[in-house]
Every structure is written in structure tokens, then in C-alpha cells.
Amino acid sequence: MWIFVFFDLPTETKRERKIYADFRKRLLRDGFTMFQFSIYLRHCPSRENADVHIKRVKQWLPKEGYVGILTITDKQFGQMELFRGCQLIVQDAPTQQLELF
Numbered sequence: 001m002w003i004f005v006f007f008d009l010p011t012e013t014k015r016e017r018k019i020y021a022d023f024r025k026r027l028l029r030d031g032f033t034m035f036q037f038s039i040y041l042r043h044c045p046s047r048e049n050a051d052v053h054i055k056r057v058k059q060w061l062p063k064e065g066y067v068g069i070l071t072i073t074d075k076q077f078g079q080m081e082l083f084r085g086c087q088l089i090v091q092d093a094p095t096q097q098l099e100l101f
Contacts, residue, residue: 001043001044001045001046001047001049001050001071001072001073001074002041002042002043002044002071002072002073002074002076002077003032003041003042003044003050003053003054003057003069003070003071004035004039004040004041004068004069004070004071004072005027005032005039005040005041005057005067005068005069006038006039006066006067006068006069006070007023007038007065007066007067007068008038008065008066009023009038009062009064009065009066009067010064010065016064019062019064020062020065023060023062024040026056026060027040027057027060028040030042030053030056030057031053047071050071054069054071057069078091
């Protein structure tokens with residue numbers, strides 16, 4: 001399973017920028033990586049494990065802004081086509097992530 005977290009948070013004030021930075025740092029500490037600006041993803045070995053990480057993200061939700069959470073399977077992720085300009089980017093096969101409990 002892959003978890004995508006999409007977010008659009010306000011950054012007008014110093015306080016809002018801190019909230020944005022804290023949310024982003026929590027995602028990174030939980031094993032998410034940046035896919036694009038404001039889109040972070042994480043691989044999970046099972047649906048149960050994905051549910052644990054989704055629950056964590058829901059606990060961190062800021063009071064302002066928009067956050068979306070999407071889960072897809074490895075097969076669906078592998079069917080994604082990525083482009084840089086008009087050039088198709090050849091994706092490497094996803095690496096196996098070892099998780100210790």
C-alpha cells in the first residue's frame with residue numbers, strides 16, 4: 001500500500017508558517033517522503049500498517065487549510081506515468097522497505 005498526503009496550508013503569517021513546517025516535519029519523521037510540493041508519500045507493507053500511519057496523520061491535522069489522504073496499491077502505483085516537461089520519466093521499481101517493530 002502507498003499513502004499519499006496532499007495538503008494546502010496557509011502560510012501568510014509567521015504562526016501559519018510554523019504550523020506548516022511542524023506538519024511537514026511530522027510527516028518526514030513518520031517516514032513520508034516528498035513526491036511534489038505539498039504531496040508526501042509513504043510505502044506500507046499492509047493495510048493495517050497504513051491505517052496506523054493514517055491515524056497519526058489525522059492526529060496532526062492543522063485547524064486551518066486542506067489535507068487529503070489517499071491510499072493506493074503497489075499495482076496502482078506502478079501504473080503511474082510521470083513526466084518532466086514532455087519527457088516520460090522511467091521509474092525505478094519501488095525498493096523494499098524493511099520495518100522493524
